[in-house]
Amino acid sequence: MPARSPLSLAALASAAVNGLEPMRTQTVDANADDVDTALIEDNLSRHWVVRAPRNDVASMRLDAESELVSRLRSWLPFGLPEAEGVAALPNGSRALVHRKLPGRPIRPLELLHRSALAVSYGEAIAAIHNLPTRLVEEAGLPIYTAEEYRFRRLAELDRVAATGLTPVRLLTRWEHAVEEVGAWRFVPCVVHGDLAGDNVLAEGEAVTGVMEWSETRVADPADDLAWLSIGATEPVLPVAFKAYLEARGEAVDVDLRRRARLSGEFAIARWLLHGVHTDDAGIVDDAVQMLADLEAGVGDQPW
Template sequence: MVVVDILALARAHRLDLDPESLRFIEMGLDFRVVMATDTVGRGWVLRIPRYPSVMDRAAAEARVLQVVSRHLPVQVPDWRIHTRELIAYPLLPGVPGLELAGDGEPVWNVDASSPVYVDDLAGILTQLHAIPAAEVADTGIPIRTPEEVRETWSADIDRVAQEFTVNTALLRRWREWVEEDSYWPEHTVLTHGELYPGHTLVEDGRITGIIDWTTARVGDPAADLMMQQMIGTPDSVERLLDRYVRGGGQIWPRIREHCAELIAASPVGYALYALEVDNPELLDAAAMMLNPADP
């Protein structure tokens, strides 16, 4: 999608943009993101769907944003435009903690293991996970019990195994993890689902906002907690869990091992997404992730 198309799309939604202000962010699988300024100087974020199916979840995301905006100590998007073709909201303060440069190289705008960032993240997670499930019951997001979380994982693994060639050792690992009770929490909470630095906005190392709530659901709290284990230092993981518990969050004995298994099972979610959007490049990438030479 070129600049002229973006301008025309925005204009069709009564949003006049400065052509020189457009900046493209290509990190997301679901949406192409464009940062822009309108003709009176206000900043905007435009989310343009890469596939029609991703907009099927957008109505639920919009309702979740209304709920979390009342509870969190940081800002979340305030959608002013929401159609099948475009989502747009006023620019929030801060920059993404992680971005991609034009050549695809990661650009870090924050030290995700710093005490300040970790403490902010822990505070946000304790408040997010404390939101009663009843407040999002009518939003349309998935709401699962602990048993249903595991049943869903089992069904997803089976489907991926039917559609792809999966490394035998990986498949055995995933199934043993799902079956082993000691890994799993006995409670579910409202989660963001992809709370990594690219979805946190930061200023001077502090978190100012949380974006991209497409994957929000009531489910496994480790879906949010595992990200620090994936990208942070061991000390930062321990600090996050300590501050999370101090703030009222609930953990369980094998949470660290469980997070490691969640990380190892990430190709399952990627493969399901590739099947959903039926993208040949994503399907090829998923096939490689599911059958690596050295799992």
């Protein structure tokens, strides 16, 4: 279906929350292209986010996220996109409305000059990973053992290789990584699954909110450290990782940083698969260039 207009999203927000009278509306880019999202300012100067799914898949994803967030709210030290109202849609699904979380997205280079923020970022990830796994299970989201997750990576690698668009040296690097069984003996934990982009918000030196919980699962903790491993410069890594490990209180996983780097590299491969699946030449071209840049950067280095 076509994208909804800002006015129609504002009307949904008004229907969802009692007393919400929209004054200003701004469409914002959603992480997923099957969800319409807008920022609403009401007559009381409150700011809201309304999200409306375009299809059944997106609807199920948003509902699962809403169920999970309702379970997590008392466990985490930062804000979550907890729905304060819902509005029925013609196809039987529903739009969700939540308060705009305080803060702005963290950028990798910020962490280089703000060690306190790097510490807060590491501690925020640890808080997610320390959550009881039953919260994810009760919300009906995926649960993986370490071995199941390694096989998931192998299957993903096969799909990437089948495109014929990935440099051979990268495929070889990834094959060696996934076949090194000893490096995949991790303890599965709650994983957010999408801590890149605009999903982690901060104010001052502290993380204030985490968005987009639809990819949450019990899996490899390295996935949530991928953005840090790929996007941040080396001086940041020891600070954030030290804060993360201290807050986790778990036995040291000696292969964690290696798998985090691998997960970051795989994110580019998944972007390629998305472009191929949606037959979007622009995404495919972008991913191919990113893979070429990655190959130039890692060369023949072992993973």
